[in-house]
Amino acid sequence: MHEVAGTTPEGDFIINVGPQHPATHGVLHLVITLEGETIKKIEPHLGYIHRSIEKMCESLTYRQFIYVTSRMDYLSAHINNHACALCVEKGLQVEVPLRAQYIRVMMDELTRIASHELWWGALAMDVGAFTPFFYAFRERETINEIMEETCGARLTMNYMVPGGVMADIHPQFQQKVNFFIALYKKKIEEYNELVTGNIIFQNRMKGVGFLSAENAISYGCSGPVARASGVACDVRKRYPYDVYEQVQFEEVIETGGDSFARYLVRIREMEQSVHIIEQLIDNIPEGDFQAKTKAVLKLPKGEFYQRVETARGELGVYIVSEGGTTPYRIKFRSPGFSNLSALNEMAKGGKIGDLVATMGTLDLVIPDIDR
Amino acid sequence: MISLEALKNEVQNWLQLHVGSTMALIAESVLLGILVIALFAVLGLLLVFMERKVSAVMQIRLGPNRVGPKGWLQTSADTLKLMLKEGLTPDGADKFLFNLAPFIIMIAAMLIMVPVAFARNFQIWDINIGVLYISSVASISVIAILMAGWSSNNKYSLLGAMRSGAQIISYELSAGIAVITMIILTGSLSVNDIIASQENGWWIFKGHIPAIIAFVIFMIAVTAETNRAPFDLAEAESELTAGFHTEYSGMKFALFFLAEYINIFIVCAVAAILFFGGWMPFHIGHWQAFNHIMDYIPSSIWFFGKTFFLIGLIMWFRWTFPRLRIDQLLNLEWKYLLPISLLNMLLMTIVAILKWYL
Amino acid sequence: MTNEELKIALFNINASLTFEEGGEWLNVLVPVNEFKPLAKTLFSEPEFICNYLFCLTCVDWKTHLTMVYHLTSLQWQHNLVIKVVLNRDNPAIETVSDIWKTAEFLEREVYELFGVNFIHHPDLRRLILTDDFNGWPLRKDFEDPVNMIKL
DSSP states (O other), X not given: OOOOSSBOTTSOEEEEEXXXXXXXXXXXXXEEEEETTEEEEEEEEOOTTOXXXXXXXXXXXXXXXXXXXXXXXXXXXXXXXXXXXXHHHHHHTOOOOHHHHHHHHHHHHHHHHHHHHHHHHHHHHHTTOOHHHHXXXXXXXXXXXXXXXXXXXXXXXXXXXXXXXXXXXXXXXXXXXXXXXXXXHHHHHHHIIIIITOHHHHHHHTXXXXXXXXXXXXXXXXXXXXXXXXXXOOHHHHSOOGGGGTSOOOOOOOSOOSHHHXXXXXXXXXXXXXXXXXXXXXXXXXXXXXXXXXXSOOOOSEEEEEEEEOSSSEEXXXXXXXXXXXXXXXXXXXXHHHHHHTHHHHHTTSBHHHHHHHHHHHTOOHHHHHO | OOOHHHHHHHHHHHHHHHHOHHHHHHHHHHHHHHHHHHHHHHHHHHHHHHHHHHHHHHTTSXXXXXXXXXXXXXXXXXXXXXXXXXXXXXXXXXXXXXXHHHHHHHHHHHHHTTTOEEETTEXXXXXXXXXXXXHHHHTHHHHHHHHHHHHTTOHHHHHHHHHHHHHHHHXXXXXXXXXXXXXXXXXXXXXXXXXXXTTTSOHHHHTHHHHHHHHXXXXXXXXXXXXXXXXXXXGOHHHHTTGGGTTOOHHHHHHHHHHHHHHHHHHHHHHHHHHHOTTOOOOOTTOHHHHHHHXXXXXXXXXXXXXXXXXXXXXXXXXXXXXXXXXXXHHIIIIIIXXXXXXXXXXXXXXXXXXXXX | OOHHHHHHHHHHHOTTOEEEOXXXXXXXXXXXXXXXXXXXXXXXXXXXXXXXXEEEEEEEOSSEEEEEEEEEOTTTOOEEEEEEEEESXXXXXXXXXXXXXXXXXXXXXXHHHHOOEEETOTXXXXXXXXXXXXXXXXXXXXXXXXXXXXX
C-alpha cells in the first residue's frame, strides 16, 4: 500500500486534501507532503467518480453515445456533444447545414461563458472572497435560461445530433442573446473592478503556480492553462471546425505562466466569446437545422479523431469503428486529465494557500478527469 | 426618561436598603454574572443574524426569512440545534485540553467585558488600567486556539492553530501601539477618563491625522486578531476545511463560534471608546442647541450605535475581500503596519506635547 | 509537412516502418523494439519536433493489443499517429514518460485499464481503481457481474 497518512521518515506531514475538501470542487483526492506550510510533493489519486464512460460507449449506438458524454465535463456539456457529433459526421461524411453550424457555435460560446463564469466565482471563493460567486451565478442564470428555452435543459443540454441540432432555435433566441450580450459587457467591467483590480487578489495570484511553456507542452496542457504560458494551442484557430473559420476572434495568449496569467486568459476569453456570438447572432442563415441522415447510423471501418476546444482545453474523441452500429473502441482525450498532471510541477515549493489558487486557475472538473 | 444609569442606581439602592451592604455586593455580583451571560446570548444571536443579513444584502440574496418574523428566530433555532447535537471528541485527541479550550476562549471573551462602559456611569468596574486590562486578557484567547488545534490530533487543526498563533501574536503589537497612541492623548488608561476626555469632540476628529492613522491600523489589526476575513487564515475553509475547530461539534463548536462574534463586539466597542468617544454624544464646539439635542439621545444608544457601525464595517470587509496568504499576512504586519504605527506614535507624541488637539 | 512528406522523411530514418493511409493523418506501424528510438527521433529531430503528445491509448483487438500515440508538432503543425502492436498475454512496452511528461499519467491509466506493462516507468501504480482490483476493465473479455458497465 502506498502511504497516505501520518508522517514521512524525514518528519514531513502527509495530509489528504480530498476526496471531500472544499478546494477540490468535487471528489479529487490529493496526497500532499508538507514541510511546515510548504508543499514538497503532490500526488493525485483519481477514480472516485470514474464511470468508465469509454466502456459504456462501446455498447451504445452512434446516436446514443453522444449524450453520455454530457456527463464528462458537465460544465461544457454542449461542447463535448459537439465533438462527438463532429466525429460521427466525419465518419459519415455528412455536410452539416450552415444554420445548424451557426447555432452550434453560438451555443458552444454561450456554454464557454457559462463555464468560465462558474470558474470565476469558484476561484474567488477559493481565495476567500465569497460575494463574487453570487454575481457570477446571476449572469450564468441568464445563459441557463436561454439554454432551457432552446433545448429544455439547463446543464446537460443534449442538443446535438449527428448532422445538426435536435430542434430549431426558440423564436426569442436572438432577442434574448442580444439582451444578454449587452448586459454582459457591463458586467465584465464590474468583475474587473471587484476582483481583478483587487490588490489582495493580485498578490495571491501573481508569481504563483508557475508553468513554463516547455512544461506546458510536455505535460500536454491545453486550453487557457497552456495559453497562459504562451503556447498557441487554440483548436478553434489551429484546426477550425464548423463556422469558426469565418468568425473574427483573437486567440488569447499571455506569457506570464502564473495563476494571474491564467486568470486573465479566461477573463479575456469571455470577452472574445461575446465577440464571436455578436458576429453570428444577427446573421443566422435560413435553412435546415439538421441534415438528412439514416435512422441507424453505421460508420465505415476505420479510425476517426476529432478535437474541439472546450472551456477547459482540447477535447479529443477517438473512434475506432469496425463498421457496425456501435463503436469498437472509443477514447476521450480529456483536457483536465493532462492539466492535472502538471499540478505537482506547478504547486511544488509553494504554500497551501498557493495550491488552492493554482488549482482554482486550473479549473478542474473531476468527472472530466475521471470519465 | 429611563436610562441604564438610573436603573442601576435603583437596583443598588434597593439592595442596600433591604439586604445590607455585604449581601448587596454578593447579590450584585450574581446579578452581573447573569447579565453578562444574557448579554452574550443576545449579542451572539443578534450578531450572527446581522452577519447573515448583511452578507445576504451584499450577495443579492434574501438571507434567513422563514423562522419567525423576517427570520429573526433563525439563529435561536440554530443555537437550539447546536445544543441538542452530540459533542464528539475524537479518539486520538487529548481529551482534557480538547474539552477545556472552548471554555477558555469563552471565559477570556467574558472577562474583557469588565471595563467596557455601555452607557454613562454604567460599567461593571472602572478599573484604572482598563485598556491595558483589555489587551492583556484578549491575548488569552490565542492559548485556547493553540490548545484546540494541538489537542484535536488533526493536521488541519494544527496548521490552523499555528497560523492563528503567529497571526494574533504579530497583530497584537500594532493593535497595542495604536491603543498607546491614543493613550498619549488621554493620559489615562481608565476607560471612564478616556471617554470623559472626548466631551468636546471625539479623538478621531480632534486627534488630526495621527488619530486617523491609528484608527485604520487598529481596525486592520483587530480584524486580524479576531480571525475575520480577509485575515481568516486560521479557519480558511478552502484550504484547511475549518482550521482549529475542524474537530469540534455541537455546543463546543458553538462556543468557538459565539466567542468569535463576542470578540468582534468587544474590539469594536474598544475602538468606539478610543476613537469615537464611547457613549459620549456627538458635540460640535459651541453649538449649544445642537449639543443639547444630541445629549437627549440616550448614551447607551450612542455606544451601541457606534459599536454596531464598526461591526458593520468589519462585516463589509469580510464579504468583499479575498484572503491573504500566511507570508503576506506577516509581511503586512512586520514590514508595514508596525513601522507605520511606531512612527505614528512618535507623531502623536509631538501633537500631544504641542497640545494641537484642543 | 504534409502526410506524404512525413512518410518520405520517416522512411529515410527507418525503412522497416509500415504505413497506413486513407485516414486523416498518417499512421505509422512500429515494431515494439524499435519504438523507443523512433519516439526519441520524432521528439528531437528538427524536421519533426513532435513535442505535443495529445493522446495516448490502447485498443484491444482480441488477438493483440495496439498502443496508439497521437503526436502533433506545435511548430510545424503536422500530426502523426504511431501504432505499436503488443502481445496480448504479456504486453510490455518502453515508457515514453521521459520524453513527454504527460505520458506518465496516461500510461498509468492504460496500465490499469489494459494491463500494459510500461518498462522503466518511474511510478507505475494504479491511478483510478483500488489496489486489489482484479482484471483489466477495458479489455473486450472483461466481464464484471457486480458493477455492470455494459449497457
